[in-house]
Amino acid sequence: MQRIGSWFGDRFAERPAWMNALLLFAAVEVFVYSPWDVLCKPLAVDQDVWLGLVLTGWLAKLGGVVHWFVYVLALYGFLRMRRWMWPWASVYTAQVAFGMLVWPIAYVGGARGWMLGVAAGAALAFVAFALWRARELFDGRSVALPRRYGKWAVVTGASAGIGLEFARALAARGFCCVLVARREERLHAIAKELVATYGVDVRVVAVDLASPDGPDHLADEVADLEVGMLVSNAGFGYAGRFEKQDLSRLREMIALNCTANVVLTSRLLPPMLERRRGAVVITGSVAGRQPIPYHAVYSATKSFDLLLGEALWVELHDRGIDVLVVQPGPVATEFEEVAGEARTNPAADESAASVVAASLDALGHQPSVVSTWRNWLRANVNRFFPRSTVALIAADVMENQTPRAMR
Ligand SMILES: NC(=O)c1ccc[n+]([C@@H]2O[C@H](COP(=O)([O-])OP(=O)(O)OC[C@H]3O[C@@H](n4cnc5c(N)ncnc54)[C@H](OP(=O)(O)O)[C@@H]3O)[C@@H](O)[C@H]2O)c1
Known part of the structure; x- marks a missing residue:
């Protein structure tokens, strides 16, 4: 109470x-x-x-x-x-x-x-x-984000999709940005764009966050900065029947989608707590709100992200740290190609910019956000049905989106 x-x-x-x-x-x-x-x-x-x-x-x-x-x-x-x-x-x-x-x-x-x-x-x-x-x-609190949280934002998965849009939106609000992903050339091109457009400082850290030392390496690389916001967004999906999936790829997914979020939050949080201000944004997914056959491990990793973030929100909110789990539905990014799936209606995908706008709007107000009303309805209607029924319905949808060889 x-x-x-x-x-x-x-x-x-x-x-x-x-x-x-x-x-x-x-x-x-x-x-x-x-x-x-x-x-x-x-x-x-x-x-x-x-x-x-x-x-x-x-x-x-x-x-x-x-x-x-x-x-x-x-x-x-x-x-x-x-x-x-x-x-x-x-x-x-x-x-x-x-x-x-x-x-x-x-x-x-x-x-x-x-x-x-x-x-x-x-x-x-x-x-x-x-x-x-x-x-x-009435200053639209998001405008004052760097003042509220601290000068630098670390954005993982910044070379494409949602992470790239996070970096753009945060630079537009005055954050200096650390851009993180594996494709270094892309990161440098984006850094150039942000410096030229918004006049902020940008640092590039090219690292594989799924490798055992990747997240710690990143934390060391930013130890000299006043990191006000961590956007732990890098992640990927992998479509297919469980026994047909490559175990090393699944290990990589758990390392990136779950372990990296834990390690980065653990390493970057202490200075935020000392300053009593900061924000941690974790990109989950609506896939984390229910079992998803043919994406079993992916949906489990995103459930992990949701519960991790929501629990941290409670632990940290009265100590000056805002935590938000972003739960997008289908978004037009490279995700689908990387996951090896074929969406039935890609034209209906949300834009990454819209996911980011909803996230920055919700940050500081609530522990998690599902962007768009359509996704919100889809995600919440499920609650009224047994999880087994929801999983059976999802299986039909996901089977259609999974390449034959992986079904
Ligand atoms: N798009 C969707 O429909 C959707 C829906 C719900 C949730 N999400 C979540 O949104 C997040 C961002 O995905 P996205 O849609 O923007 O996909 P995306 O376009 O494929 O971007 C993924 C980003 O993560 C980076 N990344 C992947 N593996 C990495 C690794 N091992 N180490 C470091 N960086 C790595 C990629 O950069 P490099 O390849 O250069 O390393 C890229 O910048 C993910 O967590 C995803 O699960 C996406």
Whole structure:
């Protein structure tokens, strides 16, 4: 209970008390008042006020739906302190202030109407003014990531796909980047691009992270840097019936997808803990949320990543370290080719840039993220069925994607 309390405490610490009050107000509007107003209130007595004008009947219902929508946006905007909240939260509140000034004067009338109108209008105008002045608070926390975590980001698997997009996105946010993978020439070309485009410092470490000493070698290579973020992303899949798979390739997969994440986190974490700030991002997969025949070891490695990251999130979140497990669905990268599979509908693959955007959005807010609603639904609908049923369904899908020789 204490940990849950401290997690809520951290969430509320992100904004001043008056803004937390607005957040709670928005939550009540979203979950209590608006559902009742729109779904339960009889049409005959429904009223809605916009700019001091009282709407009735179906217009009032429509107004109620719009209010509901506005409060959903407000709740999300306050929770995430989104940049688009400025100036819209202030403009909307000013509109409400005007309505609350005019409405009692017009409909209550007399001295009482004026007193009510001026009091409510002035109080809300004050809130609108405070929201106007709060522009800096809505800074889209991701922009300030290097300030928040530390100057350097280590990105593994940066020569292609999701890792490459992580490196680009982090450099765009001002991180100096350590690019890690085996293909050194590619890494140097990407380093050139990042330096030229974003003016950040870049270091290249070409290493095989599946080799026994690979992760330690990388940790030694960055020991002189203030590493604020580790993106432990390098990984690969391997399609095929278990007994047909090459054991040395499976060993390599476990070493890269699991061991490297553990060793790198263990080696890079202590200085972060000393500074009480840092972030660890591990790329898992929606494949880690269920058994996947013909990708049995791969899905097991990704389950490992999910449980590792989520447990570390609990251990570390109140010590200044954010942990996030990224769980993409199918993404357009070199993954499929390396895994030796043939996807049935590659056109539907998500872009690596979109996975990275969802990850940076979720970092610091939650322990894991599934990018896109479609993947999220797919990953969560499974929970309602026995795992055996889910595995049987997955077997049919995966068999089609596995080359005949490996089935
Ligand atoms: N694409 C998808 O559909 C998908 C879906 C869910 C999860 N994921 C996960 O996303 C992560 C990134 O995959 P991706 O889709 O971006 O695939 P990708 O395009 O094949 O990129 C994989 C990256 O990992 C690096 N890498 C592979 N083996 C390595 C090794 N032994 N040592 C060091 N680096 C190594 C590769 O670089 P070098 O070859 O130059 O070493 C490359 O930069 C993986 O963990 C994967 O499991 C992918």
